[in-house]
Amino acid sequence: MIYSYLKNLQKNKVIFIIFSVIFIALSVIHIFYSEGYADLTKSLDPSEIHFIPISIYYYVQSSMTSIQLTLLLFIASSNIFAVDKLIDKQSHFSILTKLRVNPNKYYKNMLLINSVYSFVYYLIIQITIIFTLFILIGTFDFSQLEQNDIQTHYNLFSNSYQNSFFIYLIFSSLGFVIYSDFIYSLSTWIKNIYVYRGSGLIIGILLTALPAIICGSIFNLTNSDLFLYIGSLFFLPNLINPGLQPFVNHTIFQSPYLTYLTTLLFYCIMLLILSLLSKRKERNYE
Numbered sequence: 001m002i003y004s005y006l007k008n009l010q011k012n013k014v015i016f017i018i019f020s021v022i023f024i025a026l027s028v029i030h031i032f033y034s035e036g037y038a039d040l041t042k043s044l045d046p047s048e049i050h051f052i053p054i055s056i057y058y059y060v061q062s063s064m065t066s067i068q069l070t071l072l073l074f075i076a077s078s079n080i081f082a083v084d085k086l087i088d089k090q091s092h093f094s095i096l097t098k099l100r101v102n103p104n105k106y107y108k109n110m111l112l113i114n115s116v117y118s119f120v121y122y123l124i125i126q127i128t129i130i131f132t133l134f135i136l137i138g139t140f141d142f143s144q145l146e147q148n149d150i151q152t153h154y155n156l157f158s159n160s161y162q163n164s165f166f167i168y169l170i171f172s173s174l175g176f177v178i179y180s181d182f183i184y185s186l187s188t189w190i191k192n193i194y195v196y197r198g199s200g201l202i203i204g205i206l207l208t209a210l211p212a213i214i215c216g217s218i219f220n221l222t223n224s225d226l227f228l229y230i231g232s233l234f235f236l237p238n239l240i241n242p243g244l245q246p247f248v249n250h251t252i253f254q255s256p257y258l259t260y261l262t263t264l265l266f267y268c269i270m271l272l273i274l275s276l277l278s279k280r281k282e283r284n285y286e
Contacts, residue, residue, distance in 0.1 A: 013080065013117075016076075016079060017121065020072055020076065020121070020125060021125070021128045023072060024060075024068065024125055024132075025128055025129075025132045027060065027066070027068040027069070028056070028060055028129055028132040028136070029132065031056060031060060031066060032056060032133075032136050037055075037056055038136075040052065041137060046138075049137060049139065050139065050141060051142065053133045053139060053140045053141075053142060054140075054161055056133055057129060058244060060129055061168075061172070061241055061244055062241055062244035063208065063244075064244070064245045069125070069129075070204070070208075070237070070240070071201065072125070073122070073125075073204075073240060074200050074201040074203075074204030075200055075201050076121055076180075076200070077118070077176070077200035078183045078184075078196055078197055078198070078200030078201075079197055079200065080117050080118060080121050081113065081114045081117040081118070081184075107275070107278065110184075111181055111184060111185075111275065114180060114181055114184045115177050115181055118177045118180035118181070119173055119176075119177050122172075122173045122176045123173065126169065142162065156168070156243055156256065157242075157243055157256050157257065164243075168242065168243065168244075171242045171260055172240055172242055174264070175239035175240045175242060175260075175264065175267075176239075176240050178264065178267050178268060178271060179204070179236065179239060179267065180200075182267060182271050182274065183203065185271060185275050185278050186199060186203075186274070188277075188278035189278070204236060207234055207235070208237055210234075211230075211231040211232070211233075211234040211235045211247070212235065212247065214231070215227045215228060215232075215234075216228075216231065219231075232247045232262070233262060233263055234266075235247045235263065238259050238260060238263035239263050239264060239267060242259070242260040243260070
């Protein structure tokens with residue numbers, strides 16, 4: 001019975017990952033043809049198309065230009081692994097494990113497993129994007145590009161597109177893991193499985209829209225930079241799309257490193273506080 005239960009959970013994960021891969025691949029193909037990149041590729045000499053793959057790559061990453069990837073990551077944060085904890089708890093399956101290990105150790109282990117699952121999932125999605133672009137264009141080599149070769153509003157991390165790409169990949173993957181762990185910690189407080197499955201999407205949308213709307217509006221009324229700092233800390237795209245979606249057009253946010261690291265630190269503190277509260281609640285529950 002236990003083996004069948006675990007096998008069914010793994011099957012659901014595989015199905016979700018396959019769906020995600022197909023969805024993001026189709027999204028990249030749609031952008032390639034609908035945004036004119038296919039015609040541009042045909043009109044240029046093969047030696048001149050090296051800027052197209054990285055242009056599409058960042059187009060897909062930024063929620064300002066393409067919302068599909070961002071929404072997919074929001075949904076995945078509460079479905080790729082974290083929902084299993086809630087299912088285990090309601091089926092009392094987790095009690096079997098907690099009888100053998102300390103509840104605190106159990107929570108830490110589950111948080112670590114969620115982090116690993118989230119990181120692997122994110123890499124699979126990024127590899128899918130890169131592989132799809134390679135199939136469509138025939139190359140994903142942008143090592144010779146300079147910063148001024150592409151007119152872009154993105155606030156990238158380096159004058160070298162190659163260095164900036166790897167920095168972005170590391171920062172964004174870490175950011176997604178932190179957000180996924182943040183959603184995981186909420187599983188102690190959200191009892192309904194279906195509500196929890198949608199929590200990653202709902203909270204992600206709120207943490208993207210509300211800081212910009214509320215703090216931006218207050219700034220327009222008061223002209224105080226304090227509210228811009230506060231809004232930037234909560235602004236989720238700073239964490240999962242670093243450098244690609246500016247919070248506001250303001251000089252205090254022109255350093256992508258400072259913007260990312262302050263937002264990362266803020267979410268890590270929130271995650272730590274929420275984890276401590278969750279562990280205390282778990283002990284009371286047991």
